[in-house]
Amino acid sequence: MGLTIGIDVGGTKIAAGVVDEDGRIGVRTHRDTPASSVDATADAICDAAAELIAGHDVEAVGIGAAGFVSADRSTVLFAPNLAWRDEPLGARVAAKLNVPVVVENDANAAAWGEFAFGAAKNVEHMVCITVGTGIGGGVVIAGQLLRGAHGVAAELGHMRVVPGGHRCGCGARGCLEQYASGTALVREGRARAESGSLAAAQMLSVCGISDPAQLTGPMITEAAMAADPCAVELLEDLGRWLGEGLASLATMFDPTQIVIGGGVSAAKELLMKSAQVAFEKNLPAKSNRPHAEFTLAELGNDAGLIGAADLARHPSAAGLDPTAGAAPGGTGVDPDAAR
Incomplete structure (x- = not known):
């Protein structure tokens, strides 16, 4: 085609x-x-x-x-x-x-997109997690996109990591999204600043603001990349939550590669290092199994x-039936190979 x-x-x-x-x-x-x-x-x-x-x-x-x-x-x-x-x-x-x-x-x-043309184009098993305002993601197993029986599988951000934790927009409590997303990063940053923390006050100064309500995720990321201690700690905490969640996902899906994308991934090694450390620490039977490679998304x-x-x-x-080719106006098309 x-x-x-x-x-x-x-x-x-x-x-x-x-x-x-x-x-x-x-x-x-x-x-x-x-x-x-x-x-x-x-x-x-x-x-x-x-x-x-x-x-x-x-x-x-x-x-x-x-x-x-x-x-x-x-x-x-x-x-x-x-x-x-x-x-x-x-x-x-x-x-x-x-x-x-x-x-x-x-x-x-x-x-x-990352599987076919980006960071995971040379593997057959991958997890892609997008860390932005929320957390999204997708899973590819043996070259097939995992969709589930009803089409709604792989809602990675809504895996529960803290029973009874923060209320999520999905209605549940304790979802990964509430601890490892840009929204969580801003919530924690503002809470520290509002508590009177001198380190957080210094972070606000680095961001060029004085009101904690003005703090944004990109501001924290930029401050962390400028080596502000409070911002670095906030990114490391987020990375720890992300790594713990990814360890559970690796247990379920056994991917060759984990691709991390989204706006928060602009922190690059600041995020990746803490995520990978937490991943290695929390992966079950870590000494007796292959470990997934961590990479940053390439396609933005x-x-x-x-x-x-x-x-x-x-x-x-x-998993869409390729034999159900529809007449014009339908949804079926004849596929080539999956890659």
């Missing part, structure tokens, strides 16, 4: 691009996300795709959407930051564009767009 379109639907922006078989993005476009309107969001997606289709011979469209996506990769069951509830997005967009459409969870799409913000486009090209990579 030749060119496909990848579309990454965020809470504020819809990014779209034409992607070739080598994962290279050609022409790009974007639209604002009218997040409160189901119809307006679908129209914006179609408008962006139609602009690209007009100038290229496109064979399929892949959409990465934050939320639960059905097993047939067509319906968005639930999206926390958009108005989608049991929304048949794939069929709706396919009917307007008259090309096959595949919908995938955005974190899964990003993980697939383009991972989801590239991954969605490639999954549209190779639907069998995520």
Whole structure:
């Protein structure tokens, strides 16, 4: 299959691009996300795709959407930051564009992008975890994207690590996201500053602010990279939580490689070192099993767009029945090899 379109639907922006078989993005476009309107969001997606289709011979469209996506990769069951509830997005967009459409969870799409073309392109078993405002991720086992019976597997950020811990946006308590995300980093940084800590006051000064409420994750990361002691400690604490969570994930999935991406990964070795130390310390039977390699993600913000486009090209990579090829307006496409 030749060119496909990848579309990454965020809470504020819809990014779209034409992607070739080598994962290279050609022409790009974007639209604002009218997040409160189901119809307006679908129209914006179609408008962006139609602009690209007009100038290229496109064979399929892949959409990465934050939320639960059905097993047939067509319906968005639930999206926390958009108005989608049991929304048949794939069929709706396919009917307007008259090309096959595949919908995938955005974190899964990003993980697939790193697997197919990025940091994990030379392995068959990987875990990708994205540390940003929240925690997302995806798992690839033997070259297949893990989606589960209902399409909602690998919600890595919602693995419980502290029974009865901080309340999470998902409704549960003690999720990894509440301890190893950018949101957790900011919460802890502000709490230290509000407690009157002299070290935290120095960190605020390094960030160029005086009000703890103004503190952001990127500020803490930049301060840590400038060797501010309080910021470094905050990043190390986050890395420790992340490493402990990854040790549990490695126990379940036995990956060859663990890829860490997202905004907080800008701290690079400050985060990676503490995460890997905690991982090694907490991995069960650590002396009697191979250990996964830690690497930073390579594709940045383009991972989801590239991954969605490639999954549209190779639907069998995520368990979609390749024999159910749909007529124009459907969601099935004939796949090539998964890689």
